[in-house]
Amino acid sequence: MSDDVAGPLKVLLVCHYYPPHLGGIENVAHSQARHLTAAGVQVTVLTSGDRSGVTDEDGVRVVRVRAWNGLERKADVPFPVLGPQLLRRAVRWARWADVVHIHDAFYMTSWAALLAAKATRTPVVATQHVTLVHHKSAAVSLVQKAVYATAGKLLVRNARSVFTLNSDVAAFVRDLGAPAERVRHLPNGVDTALFRPVRDDAEQAAERERLGLPREGVLVLFAGRFMPNKGFDTLLAAADPAYQLVFAGGPAEALAGTGDSAIYVGSLSSSDMAAAYRACDVFALPSMAEGFPLTVQEAMSSGIAVVTTDLSGYAAYGLDRDRVSLVDRDTETLRVRLREIAADSELRGQMGKYAREYAVEHFAWPDHARMLIEAYRSAIHPGTSTADRG
Known part of the structure; x- marks a missing residue:
């Protein structure tokens, strides 16, 4: 990389998965790529895939390296194992880029990109989405700790900015050695036009019919991977006649045997997911450990009442706890709160209005992209300011 950037800013965005693979981190990377491109940045994405290749996707160059995904299929660990082309591709595109932006320290794509950036002397910024993720396997937990104690430390100590989604993640990366002055709070962005409130009862009825949902009653939506750390099982246990549970995501097998206590609508595209939020009245995510989940942001932007776990990391968002319900992660507490909200349409309206206004003010993608571009240039x-660079 040259010392001076000539022409459009060139960014190598690195993420272990990328759409059409479904997941929160890859959705964030995809949206960042699109909005940075719209702002005039040249973006190349380095990621895994079923086969290797380079494609143009809405003006974004996507470089995929063939990967084996057996760990995800067999052990529910979203960790693609990439082939020997990875490092060579990483070096090739790090040399092209003005800056390398790495999503999370845990993955092979991240390790290769960091090595490539050091070899080509290309500056690095990083987004750390989570702390240690709870997993039922002791071996997986041990591997997480080992990775973050090695590759994680190397990444956050070398990154010129480390973006975090909440105060717990910020403390996590500082403990790994990230200088405090380089750690920056940056919420994920949301498409506030796509994820919008329902217009009226007629539109909600139409969305429910489209998704095969009951026309009557209060619907409580869960969206995400059906993993214990997401709390889908806690929500299932909190089923109650006062409301109907709706699950979007997967795998479907996790809901086997639940009978009438849950409706499964499958893994949805972004447009169908937006329709699901409009079709439902409440969003519930009793998760164990999160950054600030994209699904919570989408639900807030969609103007529905949100119930999620009271995690210390959320303090950085300054949420009105009367309007976004933060509860203890136990079945009875969750059931009682959901029954209260289901029984009070005025309260649901107030919570939804607050959530929508907060999302528009804090989560809009153009603002997110502007902050990224400023960090890239820094x-x-x-040591120079935007004004110093003209």
């Missing part, structure tokens, strides 16, 4: 020219 990484390229450390």
